[in-house]
Amino acid sequence: MKKVQVVVIGAGVVGMSTAVCIAEALPFCTVTVLAEKFSPDTTSDVAAGILLPKEIQGVPLERQQRWFKGTFDHLLAITESPQTSEAGVFMSSGYQIFKEVPSITKPYWADIVFGFRIMTDREMKRFPNYKFGQAITTLKCESLRYLPWLEKRLTKAGGQMKREKVTDLQQLAHSYDVIVNCSGLGSRSLVGDEQVYPVRGQILKVHAPWLKHFIRVIDGNAYIYPGIDYVTLGGTQQVNDWRLEVDKDDSKGIMERCSKLVPALRTAQVLGEKVGLRPGRSNLRLGREWLQVQERQVPLVHNYGHGSWGISLSWGSALEALDLVRRSLHEKPPRARL
Numbered sequence: 001m002k003k004v005q006v007v008v009i010g011a012g013v014v015g016m017s018t019a020v021c022i023a024e025a026l027p028f029c030t031v032t033v034l035a036e037k038f039s040p041d042t043t044s045d046v047a048a049g050i051l052l053p054k055e056i057q058g059v060p061l062e063r064q065q066r067w068f069k070g071t072f073d074h075l076l077a078i079t080e081s082p083q084t085s086e087a088g089v090f091m092s093s094g095y096q097i098f099k100e101v102p103s104i105t106k107p108y109w110a111d112i113v114f115g116f117r118i119m120t121d122r123e124m125k126r127f128p129n130y131k132f133g134q135a136i137t138t139l140k141c142e143s144l145r146y147l148p149w150l151e152k153r154l155t156k157a158g159g160q161m162k163r164e165k166v167t168d169l170q171q172l173a174h175s176y177d178v179i180v181n182c183s184g185l186g187s188r189s190l191v192g193d194e195q196v197y198p199v200r201g202q203i204l205k206v207h208a209p210w211l212k213h214f215i216r217v218i219d220g221n222a223y224i225y226p227g228i229d230y231v232t233l234g235g236t237q238q239v240n241d242w243r244l245e246v247d248k249d250d251s252k253g254i255m256e257r258c259s260k261l262v263p264a265l266r267t268a269q270v271l272g273e274k275v276g277l278r279p280g281r282s283n284l285r286l287g288r289e290w291l292q293v294q295e296r297q298v299p300l301v302h303n304y305g306h307g308s309w310g311i312s313l314s315w316g317s318a319l320e321a322l323d324l325v326r327r328s329l330h331e332k333p334p335r336a337r338l
Ligand SMILES: Cc1cc2nc3c(=O)[nH]c(=O)nc-3n(C[C@H](O)[C@H](O)[C@H](O)COP(=O)(O)OP(=O)(O)OC[C@H]3O[C@@H](n4cnc5c(N)ncnc54)[C@H](O)[C@@H]3O)c2cc1C
Pocket: 009, 010, 011, 012, 013, 014, 015, 034, 035, 036, 037, 038, 042, 043, 044, 045, 046, 047, 048, 049, 050, 051, 052, 164, 165, 166, 167, 182, 183, 184, 185, 186, 187, 190, 200, 201, 202, 203, 234, 235, 275, 276, 277, 278, 279, 304, 305, 306, 307, 308, 309, 310, 311, 312, 313
């Protein structure tokens, strides 16, 4: 029997997760990933990879919880397998601290991560400039390992990858039965979505193997995330800034802010500086439309605009995209129903 041809555009964490979900769940499909850039050159490769999202306005909390829990459970299972080191996924504990007490002191994911609690007064004494804090054990997923691991998993499930910049979806629809758009910031030009904008983020990678706990300052543009090979210090959130070059003043500012939290970082060796453009959008786009291609209507599933939370929501949003693909194969397109 002829296989259903599915194309996924994008090889960041969202595209690769979506491709693997489809290839593994729907063996009667052949999945092809088309992308201009693959790991280690995507935005996802720059991410610290902590699972600690903020609430997205305008999206029901149950839906966000599903995305986060889907991702958390999938990655947690990896930490319990021998693959954990190769996949770059591990548990990570630390603090999230606030200058002012937030209006919501228990985030929507509090019961999904492990050991969520409000920090004690004694713990807060370590951070005299902050009024409130949360202690959390969550997961960290390092794309520089995780993406190549997903690529292998996709190949094992019969999928394939090709380097190609897509400019014309109509053209693509001649060769594929289903199109899945996971092109992140690229959706601005690919599907003309002007709601997508870059949020530039710069980080430093430093050698500080003695550091084991993360610290994230809410609304202070500072975070310290210990990882497998280095500690990530961040960050910046520069809206509508397309510069991919490292900005030395940004690096200085990051080091300044992080070493106020952990003074010993001041002498840590800097191993690298990286910049990524987050796919900003007021809420992420996860839905389906039908593309009219001559006499045919081809399902076009969108999964992009994850902003600062692409790793945190990757697998859960991929599962919802899979569901849309599956349903598209059974449902008749709207015009055909007439
Ligand atoms: C400094 C920094 C730190 C971050 N830290 C975290 C964190 O700790 N936790 C977290 O959850 N998130 C974090 N993020 C956010 C996270 O990186 C993004 O949300 C995530 O990478 C988005 O993934 P994506 O797959 O949608 O996009 P990308 O990784 O940008 O991938 C997009 C893909 O689409 C391809 N593409 C685009 N247009 C086309 C086209 N026309 N044709 C073919 N291919 C195309 C690209 O080549 C690429 O393969 C961070 C981001 C930054 C910048």
